[in-house]
Amino acid sequence: MVGFDPRFQEYGLIIHDGGTASVGIDFCPWCGRRLPESQRDRWFDELERRGIDPQEEEIPAEFLDDRWLASLPREE
Structure with a gap:
């Protein structure tokens, strides 16, 4: 029913259409x-900071889950 994307720290209602689509939700x-706040923009910003274009280059393994976020200093 509810999916979680660890890369972006996002929750969504799964659309059962045979694909991987979901509708993002902000409230339980x-x-x-x-x-929790989505980290999608921060994910793309961190890839850009490292000089990685996710459309053209292979994404490092730590960016396929939440490991990339654990390695960054906390935002206040």
Whole structure:
């Protein structure tokens, strides 16, 4: 029902169409609390900072899950 993308720290309602599509959600469907902020923009920013174009180059393994985020200093 609800999927989680560790790369971006995003939650979404899975669309059962045979693909991998989902509709992003910002609030928990059960308790209504705000979910953690997406890290999608930060993911692309970090790849760019390292000189990696995700459209043209192979993405390093640590960027395929949440390892890239654990290695960065925390934003305040």
